[in-house]
Amino acid sequence: MTVVEILIYACLAIGVVFNSLGVIGLLRFPDLYTRMHAATKATTFGSIFTSLAVVVYGLSMFFSQSDSQYLTLAIHAFLAAAFLAFTNAVSAHAIARAAYRSGIKPALAVVDRLEEA
Amino acid sequence: MIDIWILTVLCLTVLMAFAVIRLVLGPTAPDRVIALDTVNTLVIASMILLGVVFQQIIIVDVAIVYGLLSFVSTLYIAKYIGGEL
Numbered sequence: 687m688t689v690v691e692i693l694i695y696a697c698l699a700i701g702v703v704f705n706s707l708g709v710i711g712l713l714r715f716p717d718l719y720t721r722m723h724a725a726t727k728a729t730t731f732g733s734i735f736t737s738l739a740v741v742v743y744g745l746s747m748f749f750s751q752s753d754s755q756y757l758t759l760a761i762h763a764f765l766a767a768a769f770l771a772f773t774n775a776v777s778a779h780a781i782a783r784a785a786y787r788s789g790i791k792p793a794l795a796v797v798d799r800l801e802e803a
Numbered sequence: 804m805i806d807i808w809i810l811t812v813l814c815l816t817v818l819m820a821f822a823v824i825r826l827v828l829g830p831t832a833p834d835r836v837i838a839l840d841t842v843n844t845l846v847i848a849s850m851i852l853l854g855v856v857f858q859q860i861i862i863v864d865v866a867i868v869y870g871l872l873s874f875v876s877t878l879y880i881a882k883y884i885g886g887e888l
Contacts, residue, residue, distance in 0.1 A: 694807075695807065698807060698808075698811050701811070701848070702811055702814045702815070705814075705815060705818050705845065705848070706814075706818060708841065709818045709821045709822050709841065710821075712821075712822060712825050712837070712838060712841055713821060713824060713825055718831060718833050718834055718837070721825075721834065721837055722833075722837050725822075725837050725838075725840070725841045726837070726840070726841075729841050729844045729845065730844065732848070733844050733845070733847065733848035736811065736815075736848045736851065736852060737848065737851050739852075740851050740852065740854070740855055740863075743855060755860065758860050759854065759855070759860050759863065762854075762860060762863040762864060762867065763851050763854070763863055765867060766847065766851055766863060766866050766867045766870065767851075769867060769870050769871060770844065770847055770848075770870055773870060773871065773873075773874035774840070774844060776874070776878075777840060777874055777877040777878060777881070778837075778840070780877070780878050780881035780882075781833055781836055781837060781840070781877065781880075781881045781884075783881070783885060784833065784881040784882070784883075784884040784885030784887075785831075785833040785884065785885075787884075787885040787886060787887075788832075788833075788884050788885060788886065790831055790833065
């Protein structure tokens with residue numbers, strides 16, 4: 687195993703582990719806001735790492751075979767990961783705002799500072 | 804070298820099935836939107852990996868467009884739930 691293969695395996699393992707943690711949190715947490723906390727952050731982190739594995743694979747194949755197809759693969763995978771990071775954060779904020787406006791409260795909360803403000 | 808990519812895609816597919824459980828169960832509408840958003844993120848991640856499995860760059864481009872469309876649809880559903888539409 688070369689260094690690049692170890693790097694790709696590590697990125698894929700980190701990605702799968704964090705995606706699994708996100709989905710377990712989505713299934714197990716008690717109310718909407720904690721589910722959102724688990725699902726959005728962990729899933730975004732894991733998906734960025736699986737895309738990073740593709741970027742490493744594309745760059746290593748480009749430098750070993752000098753075929754520009756692999757450079758295109760790496761750049762497009764990086765672009766997809768960047769879009770994923772930005773859009774997931776914005777859409778999670780929008781859903782949290784909409785859920786608060788529609789009257790959903792956290793399950794175990796005793797004080798609502800947002801309503802008092 | 805190809806096998807590890809297919810294995811990762813299979814793991815992500817199983818996770819998608821578990822997220823669909825929350826999509827069916829979810830007591831409120833925002834729960835379902837969160838579950839759908841998770842499924843979309845996992846679909847994008849596995850599309851990028853499938854681009855390596857099949858050696859087709861076009862799948863990664865489809866993943867980018869899919870991500871932007873799911874972003875727009877999630878924003879619209881959020882507007883609808885918040886009562887601003």
